[in-house]
Amino acid sequence: MTKDIKIAIIGVGGVGKAFLGQLASYIKKNSSTVSISVVYISRSSAALISRDYAPLPLTTFVSEELDAAGTAPLAVPDLIQFLKSSGKESILVDNTSSIDLASTYPEFLKAGIHIATPNKKGFSSEESLWTAIFSAAGNNGGSGGYVFHEATVGAGLPVISTIKDLVDTGDEVTKVEGVFSGTMSFLFNEFAPVGASGAPKAFSEVVKIAKDAGYTEPDPRDDLNGLDVARKLTILARLSGLEIASPTSFPVQSLIPKPLESAATSQEFMDGLPNFDADIGLLADEAKKEGKVIRFVGSIDVPSKAVKVGLEKFDISHPIAGLKGSDNIIAFYTKRYGDRALIVQGAGAGAEVTAMGVLSDVIKIVARIK
Template identity: 40%
Template sequence: MSTDAFSDFVLGADVAFMDTRDVLVVSPTSDGISVDLEEQLSNSRLDTWFAAQGVKKLVVATGFIARSRAGTATTLKRNGSDFSATIMGALLRSSHITIWTDVDGVYSADPRKVPEAVCLPSMTYHEAWEMSYFGANVLHPRTTLPAMKYHIPITIRNFFNQPSPGTRISDLASDLEFHKGKATVKGFATIDNVTLINVEGTGMVGVPGIASRIFSSVRDAGINVIMISQASSEQSICFAVRGSDGEQAANVLSERFAESISAGRVSAVQVIPRCCVLAAVGQGMVARKGVAATMMGALAKANVNIKAIAQGSSEYNITVLIDQVDSERALRAVHSRFYLSDVPIGVGIVGPGLIGGTLIAQLREQRVQLKKEFGIDLRLLGIASSGKMLLRETGVDLDTWREDLENKSVPCDLDQFGAFLSSHYIPNRVIVDCTASDAPASKYIDWMQQGIHVVTPNKKLGSGPLEQYQAVRRMQREGYIHFFYEGTVGAGLPVMGTLKHLLETGDKIIKIEGILSGTLSYIFNTFGDGRPFSEVVGDAKSRGYTEPDPRDDLNGTDVARKVAILARECGMMLELGSIPVESLVPEPLRAVSSSAEYMARLPDFDAEMDTKLREAEASGECLRYVGVVDAKAGSGSVELRRYPKSHPFAQLQGSDNIISFTTARYFKQSLIIRGPGAGADVTAAGVFSDLLRLAAYLGAPS
């Protein structure tokens, strides 16, 4: 016998071999599936064994076997080896029982379905029972009974990973002490491929014995019921059975209620196949408000429809029935909501260029701190450039994303990109559009209809066709989907946030005036140092302040877009084309074919700008290129204006932006916002700020 042989090889120890058939006496249960321990008789035999063997430091005993009352050798049935351990631990009144196996312990969910599943450090006996019922790899409920009777903790450990502490299964008091009194949801499990049977009819209301007739019929057919849900109106009772039992259950009930169906008292016995039972397990749920709401919310955000719900008053578990096709996504959704963080957000970035790439770097730097201090888990799930996209179910590697996008991507399809985000199990999803393109902006309404939030510094939607803009804002209001766009004006400066705050608190906007272009700010802060205008433009281009073709800055269109965005925020529904713009590109140069030709010919037009500069300086003024929203007149404009050198706009340096709000409250002295209004770092920071604002709206602590 292997156990006997093993005891022979335990050298240097005071060891004895025990054949448990000499000690354990069991009797079969009424259903014949398991056995019950004859504890008094077994205790007596154990005393006899120790009297014969003497006290030993180590006893090596056989598992799985025992004897009946008649003395016949028998087994302990299902999970007999583990059952042997807990029986012996109980008979010996051990302080602890350790069961060695090939897994690290009990997981919060099936790690094959949920890669983020964690090994639970502690759980109660009742929680272990519930997890086992729903198919988790835990001790069988009967296995824990002997230990539970004497409050002996059981630890499941991995023989092949001995440094792992495993999972400790104990009574509620010990578990609460381990978790420092914090009530918690321990785990999630599914029973796949079940069938929902629904019996309904107005003739069932108030009729005693309906439930008894239903379930006695199912029992007599040898069919096990997995879960039960009954409407309080008593018009319907639904229950779940194994998929293979669904047709038989329906036939049995149709036959049993044939007369009631014929008379119309029972309208139908409905069969809904291909379902899945999803359960949340945790003995502490009874002391934690909102567990059910949180679970249902996570499923709703993952676009998972719930067919039936069951919850006992003990609140050891909350069980829902869903479509089988949603099984894995639903499991991941609820697990992520309870285990990843208070606010998990799946992020998709469109445009991984200068701003998008900088944003990814900022996410990488702050991700751990955000999760640790604020419970915010920002997980990058996808990246899309103009030609390719990278999609990752468990998240993009923030250290190798550039290489992965280059080598492991697929052709870009923004519809597919949105579909991937919308179907993801993480309950909150957002797409960040870091481009200056019309293509992503045209998809906002589609993405929002799929439950995806949108964050962007892209000005195309906010200043684009009014009908499209209003549709997105309407979706934002009616669909409870968030649309944040702080970075569209002033990059990382709190321009849009300040304007919203003024309006929401009842202030009246009279005028908004600002230097809204970092490029033109630098040009006119520098123009006047003795160099001609063309040379200043060339200097700005060489420093990287302008677009590759400086005309894209000097034509004023970018500033006009910002004026349109500010005006619309004030309730002025202006179209971009209705805003008069003073272009700084000379008329003869607007149609030249290249940037190089433009720069080469620009000195020919320096005299006009030099004249404007001299006239301004002669009056003690300076030139500034500004965007203006005149709320009283209901108009906007973009123009080159003169300001006294004492004016805040004249004090600007470098490429900073400055915005002045004149309002009913800030009338005598305008509210001024000033700072860097361009650059990848500050623009990405503005987008990041919107992501954190989104997290706050979704429930993150401030």
């Protein structure tokens, strides 16, 4: 019997567009075993709605089609009712970073609607929301929909699934350490590369290179404040069994000079950043004299319940020191693996790999649907 599944997609930015393309290919390849219809596509200001539940065309022109449709997005209760009225299993794909939408996940799950998302906000905000999501979800034997969020940490890298497999099979995670931000990885691989010769680049110069290349957020302060890494650490710490109140409940080092925290615009911040190059340059020089490099990392020490995010020195022979480009590296130390960590490494950012992580979660849900 062919499974019949309806999908609602919210968010058609870089990740959303990449996801649409990958989903279209998956549907075409698996049409003989599963019938998947995308019946709702929206962004903040417009929506495409298939009132008769016929599949919407998955084209590269979705943004233009949304503009032409002139239809407002459905409110959450109406979207839940729309999906339930199909009489079929349904999946919400949230490709946004909206805390408002993430806060409604328990409502979707209680209604039996499954969720696949790269949105970190629902899993790294207040602990009460984390508890509400997984209390409603069917992942742990409950009656609600399934929820998967692989791409909330490491994009398409198998980070969430790895730590869940370790914990679910009875292993005990003792420490997690790594570079969790593609942006921060690129910045410090450029700023303090291993074996570099010649005059080093100033930190402000590297930030500008990264910004111009699209590696940072439009306002680089959204990367340099360390909160993105803190959210990822919050998720992994909770999966390791720690009770973490929020991403601001443990030490997070910000690389934004205090006088520039209140800069009115991104450009004002960028213009002022060269005035503070000497500070971080001194740290890099000190590390170099010790045969080390500085990297922006996160770490979780489970026995001591210590979580922190910030700059650390690493010997040039250390795997973290040898990263290239915007790669992530996450090392899991456990009772079974001992001092020889289980390491996950690779591209940890980018629309295509993030969309792959979301699609893999959709496939997991499809496999679990009876």
